[in-house]
Amino acid sequence: MNHTETGVPLFEVKDLRVSFGRSETQLEAVRGISLTVNNGEVLGIVGESGSGKSIGMLAALGLQPETATVSGSVRFKGKELVGLSRRELRKLRGSRVAMIFQDPLSSLNPVMTIGAQITEALQLHNDQLSNKAALERAEELLKLVAIPQPDRRLSQYPHEFSGGMRQRVMIAMAVANDPDLLIADEPTTALDVTVQAQIMEVLADLQERLNLGLILITHDLGVLAGHADRVAVVYAGQIVEQASIDDLFAAPSHPYTRGLIASIPDMTADRERLFSIEGMPPALGRLPVGCAFHPRCPMCQEVCRTTAPLFRGNQKHEAACHFAELAEGGR
Amino acid sequence: MTRYILRRLFAMPFLVLGIVTLAFLLTTLTKGDPLTAIVSERQMNDPTVIAAAKARWGLDRSLPERYVIYVGNLVTGDMGTSFITRRAVAQDILFRLPATMELVIAAMIIGSTIGIALGVLAAYFRNTATDHFARLFALFGSSVPVFWLGLALLFVFSVKFGILPGPGRMDARLPLPDEITGFLTIDALLAGDLRVFIDALWHLILPAFVLGWSVAGTISRLVRANMLEVLGREFILTARAKGAGEMRVVLRHALRNTLVPTLTVIGYSFAYLLTGAILTETIFSWPGMGSYAVSAARGLDFPAIIGVTIVGGVVFLITNLITDIAYVIANPRVKLG
Ligand SMILES: Nc1ncnc2c1ncn2[C@@H]1O[C@H](COP(=O)(O)OP(=O)(O)OP(=O)(O)O)[C@@H](O)[C@H]1O
Numbered sequence: 001m002n003h004t005e006t007g008v009p010l011f012e013v014k015d016l017r018v019s020f021g022r023s024e025t026q027l028e029a030v031r032g033i034s035l036t037v038n039n040g041e042v043l044g045i046v047g048e049s050g051s052g053k054s055i056g057m058l059a060a061l062g063l064q065p066e067t068a069t070v071s072g073s074v075r076f077k078g079k080e081l082v083g084l085s086r087r088e089l090r091k092l093r094g095s096r097v098a099m100i101f102q103d104p105l106s107s108l109n110p111v112m113t114i115g116a117q118i119t120e121a122l123q124l125h126n127d128q129l130s131n132k133a134a135l136e137r138a139e140e141l142l143k144l145v146a147i148p149q150p151d152r153r154l155s156q157y158p159h160e161f162s163g164g165m166r167q168r169v170m171i172a173m174a175v176a177n178d179p180d181l182l183i184a185d186e187p188t189t190a191l192d193v194t195v196q197a198q199i200m201e202v203l204a205d206l207q208e209r210l211n212l213g214l215i216l217i218t219h220d221l222g223v224l225a226g227h228a229d230r231v232a233v234v235y236a237g238q239i240v241e242q243a244s245i246d247d248l249f250a251a252p253s254h255p256y257t258r259g260l261i262a263s264i265p266d267m268t269a270d271r272e273r274l275f276s277i278e279g280m281p282p283a284l285g286r287l288p289v290g291c292a293f294h295p296r297c298p299m300c301q302e303v304c305r306t307t308a309p310l311f312r313g314n315q316k317h318e319a320a321c322h323f324a325e326l327a328e329g330g331r
Numbered sequence: 332m333t334r335y336i337l338r339r340l341f342a343m344p345f346l347v348l349g350i351v352t353l354a355f356l357l358t359t360l361t362k363g364d365p366l367t368a369i370v371s372e373r374q375m376n377d378p379t380v381i382a383a384a385k386a387r388w389g390l391d392r393s394l395p396e397r398y399v400i401y402v403g404n405l406v407t408g409d410m411g412t413s414f415i416t417r418r419a420v421a422q423d424i425l426f427r428l429p430a431t432m433e434l435v436i437a438a439m440i441i442g443s444t445i446g447i448a449l450g451v452l453a454a455y456f457r458n459t460a461t462d463h464f465a466r467l468f469a470l471f472g473s474s475v476p477v478f479w480l481g482l483a484l485l486f487v488f489s490v491k492f493g494i495l496p497g498p499g500r501m502d503a504r505l506p507l508p509d510e511i512t513g514f515l516t517i518d519a520l521l522a523g524d525l526r527v528f529i530d531a532l533w534h535l536i537l538p539a540f541v542l543g544w545s546v547a548g549t550i551s552r553l554v555r556a557n558m559l560e561v562l563g564r565e566f567i568l569t570a571r572a573k574g575a576g577e578m579r580v581v582l583r584h585a586l587r588n589t590l591v592p593t594l595t596v597i598g599y600s601f602a603y604l605l606t607g608a609i610l611t612e613t614i615f616s617w618p619g620m621g622s623y624a625v626s627a628a629r630g631l632d633f634p635a636i637i638g639v640t641i642v643g644g645v646v647f648l649i650t651n652l653i654t655d656i657a658y659v660i661a662n663p664r665v666k667l668g
């Protein structure tokens with residue numbers, strides 16, 4: 001089952017573009033993203049709010065809003081998903097590819113019991129499964145994500161669960177059909193810091209046990225430390241740097257990445273050292289000429305204002321900056 | 332839950348008493364002299380006739396006295412005698428209430444079915460022709476008066492094309508089924524008389540549609556707004572990410588979440604339907620409470636007016652109670668002690 005051996009990656013996105021609106025006034029929210037996830041690999045996607053992380057991944061699964069136009073290629077186990085029929089996409093979603101969302105408070109249906117929601121996920125992809133068997137499996141799943149008293153919990157409604165517990169339910173539901181790929185869109189952003197760690201723990205544990213390919217979307221690079229294998233840094237709808245997590249922290253090549261690293265809240269230091277990158281990310285449709293990051297870049301040069309940088313480096317570590325010096329061993 | 336219902340039931344008698352008192356007081360406030368309804372004009376100058384009539388109908392007693400007697404009688408189910416029909420008001424009402432209820436319930440079923448369906452479609456296909464049609468339909472239903480709509484449709488479907496029957500509850504040439512529920516359609520079914528059932532249903536469609544249209548409009552607007560809100564919530568995305576089809580997403584996930592406000596508006600539209608029934612019944616010669624109320628009001632038939640008001644109020648109370656209970660059942664977040 002290991003597709004890396006046969007040369008076909010689990011999930012391969014090439015030049016994915018998502019835009020909103022009609023032809024002349026089209027605004028591009030995702031401007032050509034390419035990335036690859038192999039079996040059992042954890043890819044972190046990091047970037048500020050509005051950089052197109054969610055829209056990009058939603059579009060990859062055909063879940064974008066109606067007003068969006070998607071182009072490019074998304075291959076899952078070699079199968080092209082862009083332009084795939086709704087039926088075929090439905091078969092994949094929730095079974096081979098699952099997704100969980102940012103806000104556990106609103107991502108569960110408030111008028112259905114937890115049990116009904118999990119069994120629905122199971123039965124949607126297995127019409128032979130009896131209600132009883134589905135409920136048993138649902139109970140197992142709740143156990144898997146360490147929810148106490150799972151049998152009792154099944155008949156409860158989302159509002160009877162805390163935020164952390166709800167995110168556990170979402171995770172349980174996502175892995176219900178033993179997917180190959182899980183896309184977790186900021187799974188901990190809406191939670192308390194202590195709960196965040198627990199949820200990351202659950203995710204990491206399941207990822208390892210089920211050998212999940214995992215895409216972990218976040219705007220906090222710190223969350224990825226210790227969890228991701230590789231990281232893609234997104235700025236204004238494009239990937240600006242991609243590297244293994246160790247390389248990224250050891251030798252960040254894009255000034256934006258360095259800014260992100262500097263703004264990780266440092267828990268160990270007594271002083272609150274909250275660095276933040278100056279300025280705001282560009283609004284949709286107001287992209288600066290040249291490098292999209294240049295107005296905020298501390299090392300902006302003349303060339304940055306006129307020419308968009310191309311990727312430099314190699315497949316293991318690349319960055320889109322005129323001044324990235326990866327080939328020479330990084331700076 | 333049971334405790335909540337019991338508490339509500341316990342409050343009912345007091346509310347009813349309140350309605351009785353109000354109905355009673357309101358009629359005494361009217362300027363009209365009920366004697367004109369009882370005594371013929373020529374005899375109005377004859378003091379002995381007047382005195383006898385006053386004594387006969389209890390009009391010689393003081394207001395508090397009359398009130399106490401009325402409430403006492405009401406407890407035994409006696410609502411007095413109608414000035415006009417000279418029959419017991421309770422009997423008159425019992426005879427006419429089912430006709431109104433049948434009309435109103437049919438109107439409610441038609442109105443909420445059309446309203447919910449249109450609301451869902453309008454939301455799902457927002458800003459398309461479907462949505463515009465639904466908006467127009469709703470606007471028409473709520474702005475065109477019932478009597479105009481009734482007459483127009485009656486003209487088109489009955490007079491012009493003869494597809495639907497004219498006014499009335501059923502063809503007078505058909506045998507009346509035994510009265511069990513008072514609902515002609517149901518009684519016909521119980522009697523096993525399919526011909527009468529179909530005829531009664533045929534007669535019911537147009538007035539029920541006319542009456543239901545206005546609430547269909549209101550309901551469809553509310554359902555549309557709620558559906559739009561719900562369809563934008565994240566759990567809809569979750570359902571799609573699970574692999575649910577659009578049909579399931581819309582009906583099972585979205586629509587169920589709009590149930591609470593929808594039920595509420597349907598429940599409260601009942602009062603509107605009751606009042607709307609008065610006009611509809613008049614146009615369609617429907618032998619219900621509405622037409623009874625109209626003739627009672629015209630004839631200053633005080634016992635009948637009070638009786639109709641009380642029964643209308645009680646029906647309203649009961650539907651409110653049902654609405655509130657349904658609200659609790661449909662909404663898992665409401666917890667009642
Ligand atoms: N339905 C939509 N119509 C128009 N523009 C949209 C729509 N959805 C998202 N966008 C735009 O697309 C851009 C990317 O949004 P996206 O939600 O992917 O950001 P994100 O990186 O996930 O941010 P966050 O960290 O806040 O979740 C934003 O500028 C947003 O305004």
Ligand SMILES: [Mg+2]
Pocket residue numbers: 053054055102185186
């Ligand atoms: Mg997002």
